[in-house]
Amino acid sequence: MIDLRSDTVTRPGPAMRAAMAAAEVGDDVFGDDPTVNRLEAAVAERFGFRAGLFLPTGTQSNLVALMAHCQRGDEYIVGQDAHTYKYEGGGAAVLGSIQPQPLTNLPDGSLDLAEVARAIKPDDSHFARTRLLAIENTIGGKVLSLDYHRRAVALCREKGLQLHLDGARVYNACVKLNVAPAELCAGFNSVSVCLSKGLGAPAGSVLVGSAEFIKAARRWRKMVGGGLRQAGILAAAGLFAIDHHVDRLAEDHAHAARLGDGLARIAALKVTPAQTNMVFVQVPATEVAGLGEHLKASGIIAITAPTMRLVTHLDVSAADVDRVVAAFGAYFARSARAKDQVPA
Numbered sequence: 001m002i003d004l005r006s007d008t009v010t011r012p013g014p015a016m017r018a019a020m021a022a023a024e025v026g027d028d029v030f031g032d033d034p035t036v037n038r039l040e041a042a043v044a045e046r047f048g049f050r051a052g053l054f055l056p057t058g059t060q061s062n063l064v065a066l067m068a069h070c071q072r073g074d075e076y077i078v079g080q081d082a083h084t085y086k087y088e089g090g091g092a093a094v095l096g097s098i099q100p101q102p103l104t105n106l107p108d109g110s111l112d113l114a115e116v117a118r119a120i121k122p123d124d125s126h127f128a129r130t131r132l133l134a135i136e137n138t139i140g141g142k143v144l145s146l147d148y149h150r151r152a153v154a155l156c157r158e159k160g161l162q163l164h165l166d167g168a169r170v171y172n173a174c175v176k177l178n179v180a181p182a183e184l185c186a187g188f189n190s191v192s193v194c195l196s197k198g199l200g201a202p203a204g205s206v207l208v209g210s211a212e213f214i215k216a217a218r219r220w221r222k223m224v225g226g227g228l229r230q231a232g233i234l235a236a237a238g239l240f241a242i243d244h245h246v247d248r249l250a251e252d253h254a255h256a257a258r259l260g261d262g263l264a265r266i267a268a269l270k271v272t273p274a275q276t277n278m279v280f281v282q283v284p285a286t287e288v289a290g291l292g293e294h295l296k297a298s299g300i301i302a303i304t305a306p307t308m309r310l311v312t313h314l315d316v317s318a319a320d321v322d323r324v325v326a327a328f329g330a331y332f333a334r335s336a337r338a339k340d341q342v343p344a
């Protein structure tokens with residue numbers, strides 16, 4: 001099966017599994033797991049921060065980051081489409097007592113920084129205290145530029161805000177922009193990096209920041225139940241991923257571009273060209289169900305909707321992309337013929 005639902009569906013290959021099997025482990029709650037410690041140090045170093053923290057999921061990583069930055073009654077500014085705001089069950093508000101101030105993302109995925117500045121509330125007892133700006137890169141497969149990052153850093157410095165990057169797919173941005181992680185994230189207070197998306201590890205995220213920030217985040221991680229024990233088995237997969245699966249993200253981007261180009265030649269579809277590893281395709285509403293059946297019968301798993309998101313990853317080859325384009329092509333050729341046969 002070719003699974004295009006997400007880049008989370010990858011399975012660890014033999015080399016990653018060998019690294020996991022060979023991992024030296026200890027009890028990470030005691031700080032004793034050498035492999036976790038190596039992973040935390042390696043990600044922190046690559047992103048230009050002093051310390052790192054390994055967490056089971058990106059959701060928990062964002063949550064403890066927000067809780068470490070903000071106190072009860074504080075507020076964070078975030079995009080309406082941001083994962084932290086929209087797809088994490090409202091955890092910052094529910095568990096952190098942190099009020100979100102959502103702003104509409106611009107079509108390129110960014111937040112208008114002038115609007116961010118206007119959303120900062122005065123120091124007045126009527127208002128929550130605006131503490132933090134959270135941005136996401138990539139967001140919906142779109143890349144925010146190095147220049148945008150720098151302008152966000154400058155704004156936060158000027159206004160005294162903390163700045164968090166939900167970098168679940170930040171390596172996709174780095175590869176696309178050809179910029180090192182430490183350069184892209186310079187001036188941020190924290191970055192959350194997923195190992196289980198395009199990097200292909202089975203689980204895990206690493207949060208990076210200052211030593212003091214990570215100490216606070218470690219306490220929250222324990223409280224929300226994220227203190228794992230012999231987690232080195234998972235961290236070994238993460239180390240393998242950051243050493244072997246970063247540069248190859250360019251292949252995923254090339255495959256997404258090839259997929260977008262192929263689908264764009266089908267008249268019934270409207271394709272938004274891929275910037276990284278995601279292609280968005282508008283399908284006529286009347287064809288959604290039929291297309292879904294056809295794809296399934298052709299060995300392709302995708303979330304069928306009027307706007308479909310197709311994601312390329314480690315387990316999707318160029319040949320797979322061509323099979324997907326052919327399956328879409330066959331379906332729409334047949335549905336066009338069927339329509340021609342309907343009497344006017």
Ligand SMILES: *Cc1c(COP(=O)(O)O)cnc(C)c1O
Pocket residue numbers: 056057058059060062083084136166168169194196197205
């Ligand atoms: C997947 C994702 C997360 C959360 O990661 P999980 O490991 O699924 O909890 C956070 N932010 C973004 C942008 C993501 O894509």
